[in-house]
Amino acid sequence: MSASTPEHTSSDSTHSGETPRLRYNASLASDIEQRWQDQWESDGTYEAPNPAGPLADLAKVAGRPKLFVLDMFPYPSGAGLHVGHPLGYIATDVYARYKRMTGYNVLHALGYDSFGLPAEQHAIATGVHPRVNTEANVANMRRQLRRLGLGHDARRSVSTTDESFYRWTQWIFLKVFNSWYDEDLKRARPIDELEQGYADGSIATPDGRSWADLNKAERRSAIDARRLAYLSEAPVNWCPGLGTILANEEVTADGRSDIGNYPVFKKSMRQWTMRITTYADRLLDDLERLDWPEPIKLMQRNWIGRSEGARVHFASPVGDLTVFTTRPDTLFGATFMVISPEHPLVDALTTDENRQAIQDYRVAASAKNQFDRTDDTKEKTGVFTGTYATNPVNGAPVPVWVADYVLMGYGTGAIMAVPCGDQRDFDFARRFNLPIPAIQQPPAEWFTSRELEVQRGSTVDTSTWPEAFVGDGVYINSSNSDLTLDGLASVDEGKSVMNTWLEANGRGNANINFKLRDWLFSRQRYWGEPFPIVYDEDDQPVSLPDSMLPVLLPELEDFKPQALDPNDDVTDPIPPLARSTEWREVVLDLGDGPKKYRREINVMPQWAGSCWYELRYLDPTNTDYFVDPEVEKYWMGPADGGDGTTGHTGGVDLYVGGVEHAVLHLLYARFWHKILFDLGHVSSSEPFYRLFNQGYVQAFAFRDPRGQPVPASDVEERDGAYWYEGEKVSREYGKMGKSLKNIVTPDEMYDEYGADTFRLYEMSSGPLEASRPWNTRDVIGMQRFLQRVWRNLVDEDSGRSLVIDTPATEELRKLMHRMIDGIRADMDALRFNTAIAKLIQLNNALTQEAAAVGGSPREVVVPMVQMLSPLCPHIAEELWSRLGHDQTVTFVPFPIADQSLLVEETIEYPVQINGKVRTRLTVPHDADQATIQALALADEKVIAALDGEVPKKIIVIPGRMVNLVV
RNA sequence: GCCCCGGUAGCCCAACGGCAGAGGCAGCGGUCUCAAACUCCGUACGGUGUGGGUUCAAAUCCCACCCGGGGCACCA
Structure with a gap:
């Protein structure tokens, strides 16, 4: 390969004598960049060879370690990209390029998550079919990203809306449908x-x-009761504003939709659900084996919400009422019970005189949306059913109440209330004058800090307590004829004694509960994957055979979701696919002759495609299987060669994306991957071995005195204030957005500076994990840097090479090796900001030397261009080619520092007296401690500062400093 | 309310517990120029959000608080 390097360019410099003909500016950069992008494309430079199948190239695979680098793929939004979007893509590209130069076979590709609500909503607004719109958006994003010079394998760029892709999404759904979870073997x-x-x-x-x-x-x-994908009639999150139901993860804390911010209601419907709860333990445990940021692990742990406790059965006139509690040890203090308004036993437990009140309460509770219902600042409400259950440890009658703070979806939908030890129960008991017996002795400080007389033993009187006592305390009033906790001080011991008693007496057992719920998997929309499911004459679901896949999304005249008032929680949803009778009603032969069937008319949620897309990158053209097992094992198999159940999990080597998917995509994808692992379709037990969360590029927005956003690019700063058209405006910091008039696009950056400058600025402005403000004003710094590099190598007027073959000075050579050493470490650790600082430092030193000796020494120029190439590949390719190479710099080995040049012959030691620097000593690098100490004590300034005093202690840190303590 | 992450120069950011400054922007001075732009050179008493503590030594470790960003939130 070789891209021709024309000596003409820079149209803006041909007629004005002012700008040199080959000044590295936006115009020259653009010329260089697009030329190399074409070259890379025609050479297939970034195509990664597979070990098998259509993309196999065994000669290229041999002897190279592999690396799979992945970005969270984008949703192809119509708004296109702003400068915040590519941060992660640039970072993975830099890393992938660096790793190629250290010998790796790197797979890096980017696809599109192209099903989903925004395309459908755009379609509603414009009447344009979502496929047309989606494809246009994908094309635009491809163009914007190509211009960035990302080294992606274009053959592997899949879209979730491709028929050849969603065919396999449907196939995997069928695998899930046709599986069950074996609780003994702990696998599907x-x-x-x-x-x-x-x-x-x-x-x-x-x-x-x-x-x-x-x-x-x-x-x-x-x-059907054991399938991992099943139909269930259950209360779901119904969002009339979107015309669909939503997963728990898609509903915000204030009971509104994540997308669109519409109210969400609980409504009972028959829906597809995935049994993710069976994997709760493994999803939790396997986090330990992943190289993920700790905060993300924590968010997943919290979402899964494992609690250890017990189930306890309270006898009642209508049968056992079972509760889940994390504190079985407090059972002696349980004086009433509360059940959820939706609890199935409410009617049976309600006595006639309470029936009207209970009925009214249930109606009121069901009318509340989730936000009102779970607002913990409100006073507790509740109604007595009129029935008493029996406390199993002491036989005491306990009134059963109904209250909406108990949720049917968690535990058993019923709780035992221990008002002395739980603040909610305490509040409830106070409000309804229920007894509050003490079962733990609070410590003396607990009373004194609440300005109470210290109560002990028989003087403990909860009627004076301002709140519940929550903590460790010796048990009191906790015994029956064959069980006593009294005198124990350890909660763990109390729990274990109680659990043993409950099990021995058949009144309960130790139990683990999770907050995680099963995953609602159907949506009443058009733009999603159809289910490969039909219903038979008994209205039972039947899976279609592989030969009938894909089930194509029908072309509809009217694909709009049903338009409903956002507050209409009464009308049932009608999915758009219901409108095509022709599609819905089919006659199929599923092995027992042609019969009439009805197709499933819901579609899968947005998350389906992203649950497995990384696997399709591996083998995108395979028509027989979703991924060839040999190919999957090569790219994603456990690094320790094990079977994935212990040790290394396998998975993507580096996955970079934003923190917003901590409990959505990342949890769902792990779940699907584990099913595929259990069924033997993949060798890795986790999809993403290492995860890295990049920060966000944010921006300032400005508002005029009326609160209207004004164009940020036209705001001026003067005297610490901000002005727009002579008017003082206020500044705020946050996201980039059209409505905030603060969007900066990559296209603007390409036009003004070029892609290499843009890439460099994004990587230099801070550590990858940190969010930072976008500052167009600062971009110029990186352009100047590249200009200086260019000018050190190429004469701006003639294009003549300025590289000389004379050796570099010892000083420059040593600096270069220090920089090589540091840049390697920075690249390995994804610290591109400090790597760039070192490159600038090196080039600044080169600039001085070039000026002194009249040229840039080749021994410095060559490694510098190599080290520059992962960060700004176009200018590096251009310079590499101008240095006389006819092969791409992509696979040239990254420079290695000569360790012998990293050691300085002398080291300057600061000498401190009581921590303050008084003087400096120059000492040979191999001097021992005694020598350094002697030199320090002999120094004039030290002698003067000590003024005859003898140091009490002398600390000599080799290679660092000396501290004298007097 | 609970849990995470972060506060270093006018701005973005560097600093294995060891001299607070690598790099960029802006500013200032100089160099070039008739002048300017560009270039190149030079330029930092901010002591690291606040208050304590540990240590010979703290931006760094510990405690409390303040500010900013994010997550969870009647989960029994």
């Missing part, structure tokens, strides 16, 4: 093995009868 297994287990008696049927005694419908329901 094919559904056939469940049926076999039922048939041969090794697995008990739900009601314990033998398989032979079950009729067809009962058998079917026994199997």
Whole structure:
């Protein structure tokens, strides 16, 4: 390969004598960049070879370690990119390029997450079909990103809306549907093995009868009850404003939709659900084996929300009422119970005289949206059912109340209330005058800090307490004839004693509960993957065979979701696919002759495609399988060669993206990947081994005195204030957005500076993980740097090379090796900001030497261009070519520092007296401590400063400094 | 309310517990120029949000608080 390097360019410099013909400016940069982009494309420079299949190139795979670098793929929004978007893409590109230069076979590609709500909403607004709109957006993003010079393997760029892609999304859905979770083996297994287990008696049927005694419908329901994807009639998050239901993860804390901010209501509907809760333990435990930022792990742990406790059965006139508690040890203090308004036993427990009040309360509770319902600042409400249950440890009657602070979706939807030890129960008991017996002795300080007399033993009287006592305290009033906790001081011991008693007496058992709920997997929209499911004459779901995939999204005249008032929580949703009777009603032969079926008319949620897209990058053209196992093992297999269940999990080597997907995409993708792992389709047990969260590029926005945003680019700063058209405006810091009039696009940067300058600025403005403000004013600094590099190598007027073959001075050579050493370490650790600082430092030193000796020594220029190339590949390729190379710099080995040049012969030691620097000593680098100490004590300034005093202590840190303590 | 992350020069940011400054922007002085732009050279008493503590030594470790950003929030 070789891109021709024309000596003409810079159209703006041809007629004015002022700017040199080959000044490195936006125009020359643009010329260089687009020329090399074309060259890379035609050479397939960044195409990564596979070990097998259509993209195989065994000669290129051999002897190179592999590296799979991944970005969170973008949603192709119609607004295009702003300068904040590419931060992570540039970083992964720099890293991928660096790793190629250290010998790796690097896979780096970018696809598009192109199903989803925004395209559909755009379609509603414009009447343009979402596919047309989506494809136009993808094309525009491709153009913007190509101009950045990202070294992606274009062959692997898939879109989730491609039929050849979503065919496999549907295929994976069927794998999930046709699997069950074996709680003993702790893994998913094919559904056939469940049926076999039922048939041969090794697995008990739900009601314990033998398989032979079950009729067809009962058998079917026994199997369907265990599927990992199942239909359930349950309260779901219904968002009329969007015309669809949403996953818990898509609903904000104040009960509104993540997208669009519409109200969300609880509504009972029959929906597809994924049994992610069966994986709760593994999703939690395997976090330990991942190289992820600790805060993200924490967010996932919190979301999964594991609590250890016990289930306790309280006898009641209508049967056992079971509660979940994390504090079984406090059972002696349980004086009432509260059940959720949705609890199935509410009607049975309600006595006639309380029926009207309970009914009114339930109606009121169901009318509240989630926000009102879970607002913990409000006073507690509740109604007595009229019924008493029995406390299993002391036989005491406990009134059963209904209150909306108890949620049906968590635990058993019923709690035992221990008002002395739980603030909510305490509040509730005070409000309704229920007794509050003490079962733990608070310590003396607890009373004194609340300005109470210290109460002990029989004087403990909760009626004077301002609040519940929550903490460790010796148990009191906690015994019956064969169980006593009294005198114990350890909560752990109390729990364990109580759990043993409960189990021995059949009144409960130790139990673990999770906050995580199963994942609602259907959406009432058009622009998503259709389910590969039909319903038979019994209205039961049947999976389609692989040969009928993909189930294509039908072309509809009217693809709009149903338009509803955002507050209409009564009307049922009607998915757009319901409108095509022709598509919905089909006659199929599923092995037992042609029959009539009805297709599933919901579609999958946005997250489906992103649950597995990284696997398709590996083998994008495979028509027989979603990914060739050999190819998957090569790119994603466990690094320790193990089976993935222990040790290294395998997965993507580096995954870079924003923190906003901490509990959505990252949890769902892990879940799907684990199912595929259990079923033997992938060798890695986690999709993303190492995760890195990049920060956000934010921006300032300015508002005039009326609060209207004004164009940020036209605001001037004077005397610490901001002005727009003579008017003082206020400044705020936050996101870039059209409505805030503060968007800066990559295209503007390409036009004004070129892609290399833009890349360099993005990487230099701060550490990758930090958010920082965009400051167009600062970009010029990186342009000047590249100009200086260019000018050190190329004569701006003639294009003549300024590189000389005379050796560099010792000083410059040593500096260069120090920089090589540091830049390698920075690159490995993704610290591109400090790597750039070192390159500038090196070039600044080169500039001085070049001026002194009349040229730039080749021994410095060559490594510098190599080190520059991951960060700004176009100018580096151009300079590399001008240095006389006819091959791309992409695979040239990254420079290695000569360790012998890193050691300075002498070291300057600061000498401190009591921590203050008094003088400096120049000492040979190999001087021992005694020598350094002697030199320090002999120094005139030290002698003067000590003024005859003898130091009490002398600290000599080799290579660092000396401190004398007097 | 609880939990994370961060506060260093006018701005963006560097500093294995060891001389607070690598780099960039802006500013200032000089160099070039008839002048300017460009270039090149030079230029930092800010003591690291506040208050304590540990240490010979703290931006760095510990405690409390303040400010900014984010997550969770009646989860029994």
